[in-house]
Amino acid sequence: MADNYKKHLIRAHKAIGVIDSGVGGLTVVREISRLMPSESIIYFGDTARMPYGPRPYEEVRRFAFEMIDFLQHQEIKMVVVACNSATAAGLSSYQKACEHPVLGVIEPGVRAALAHSSSGRIGVIGTVGTINSSAYEKKLREQNGGLHLVSKACPLFVLLVENNLVDTPEAKKVAHEYLDPLVGENIDSLILGCTHYPLMSDLIQEVVGPSVKLINSAEEIAAEVQSILNKSDMSNPLTTDNPRYRFFVSGSPESFEEVGSKLLDQDIKAYQVKLA
Ligand code: DGL
Numbered sequence: 001m002a003d004n005y006k007k008h009l010i011r012a013h014k015a016i017g018v019i020d021s022g023v024g025g026l027t028v029v030r031e032i033s034r035l036m037p038s039e040s041i042i043y044f045g046d047t048a049r050m051p052y053g054p055r056p057y058e059e060v061r062r063f064a065f066e067m068i069d070f071l072q073h074q075e076i077k078m079v080v081v082a083c084n085s086a087t088a089a090g091l092s093s094y095q096k097a098c099e100h101p102v103l104g105v106i107e108p109g110v111r112a113a114l115a116h117s118s119s120g121r122i123g124v125i126g127t128v129g130t131i132n133s134s135a136y137e138k139k140l141r142e143q144n145g146g147l148h149l150v151s152k153a154c155p156l157f158v159l160l161v162e163n164n165l166v167d168t169p170e171a172k173k174v175a176h177e178y179l180d181p182l183v184g185e186n187i188d189s190l191i192l193g194c195t196h197y198p199l200m201s202d203l204i205q206e207v208v209g210p211s212v213k214l215i216n217s218a219e220e221i222a223a224e225v226q227s228i229l230n231k232s233d234m235s236n237p238l239t240t241d242n243p244r245y246r247f248f249v250s251g252s253p254e255s256f257e258e259v260g261s262k263l264l265d266q267d268i269k270a271y272q273v274k275l276a
Contacts, residue, residue: 012236015040015244016225017071017079017100019064022050022249023256024161024195025082026263028105031222032080033243033264036229038236040244042074046275047251051158052085053127053194060089060129066275068098070248076100077234080225084193084217085127088135101228108220109191110139116213117189121148123182123212126193128153136193150185154178154194161196166203175200175207183208191215199263248273 016032018025022045029041044067046052052060064086068079079102081087081094087104095102113122124136131153140147157178160171182190190212192198198216205214229235245268249256253270260268 008233009237011077012234013040013238014075014077015042015246016229017041017068017074017076018043018082019067019071019079019086020045020082020195021052021063021085022047022162022251023259023263024158024199026260027195027198027216027218028080028082028221029245030264031218032225033245035222035226036235038238038243039229040236040246042071042076042246043248044070044273045247045249045256045270047249047256049250051127052083052089053129053155053158055085055129057089057129057133060086061093063275064090064094065097068094068102070273070275072099074246078103078225078228080221081105082195082218082221084195085129088126088130088133101232103221103224103228105195105217105221106135106139106193108224109193109215109217110136110143112217112220113140113189113191113215114143116215117147119148119186119188120144120146121185121187121189122150123185123187123190123208124149124151124193125154125157125178125182125190125197126151127158128155130193136191148185148187150182150187152178152182154197157200158194158196161199166200171200171203172207175203179204179207183212187212189213189215192217247271250275
């Protein structure tokens with residue numbers, strides 16, 4: 001086998017690194033594994049320090065750097081920042097510091113919203129950190145200054161998902177409180193700008209009605225990962241390989257394994273790693 005081809009195979013065989021504040025980034029893992037079943041994934045969930053949403057940006061950036069540093073000591077070829085709050089806090093600084101391509105969730109979500117919206121009236125929901133950073137709005141406006149944008153922080157949504165309360169009357173009430181004003185603005189697309197929101201998309205869709213298209217940033221970033229791997233010739237060509245999934249968490253592995261196994265529809269094992 002020629003040396004160059006061997007080197008290419010070794011690189012392509014490496015894993016996609018995925019980081020998130022906790023379990024929510026598994027929505028991104030799920031989409032990547034659906035789209036690219038032969039790719040391996042190494043995941044870090046900072047469960048001991050989640051939620052990131054209410055934390056100062058500087059702190060979120062430091063935490064993200066610690067996870068990226070950990071992943072860079074593993075066999076990875078790319079880093080996906082699955083967390084919207086961590087992407088909003090400092091994607092460009094991770095990109096500058098990391099030896100691998102680093103992708104965030106915001107730009108793919110923005111592209112998809114622009115592609116789907118015909119009226120240019122777009123809603124964005126996310127954590128307090130993501131919404132206060134205006135990261136989605138800035139990117140959307142860079143592409144089209146004439147958009148009508150409505151943003152709303154929905155901090156209780158993460159708690160509803162974490163505590164398995166999505167199918168309750170209280171959750172519906174909270175969803176109406178957050179989302180009715182956006183519907184009143186006649187949006188035609190709604191960006192789910194938080195890892196947890198795809199896990200309650202049925203309720204969100206019910207509340208905003210069928211005419212509003214939900215933009216799931218997990219699906220969008222998986223498509224982006226695929227496109228970058230293909231363009232840079234880094235996709236794993238060994239389709240008969242068994243993909244390896246490895247999960248690391250900073251908090252208790254047990255609750256992560258329980259939620260993660262349900263979400264990914266397979267038994268997963270997580271290992272606890274203390275950061276910093
Ligand atoms: N992962 C976070 C995000 O996407 C949501 C949970 C948190 O606040 O840590 O913004």
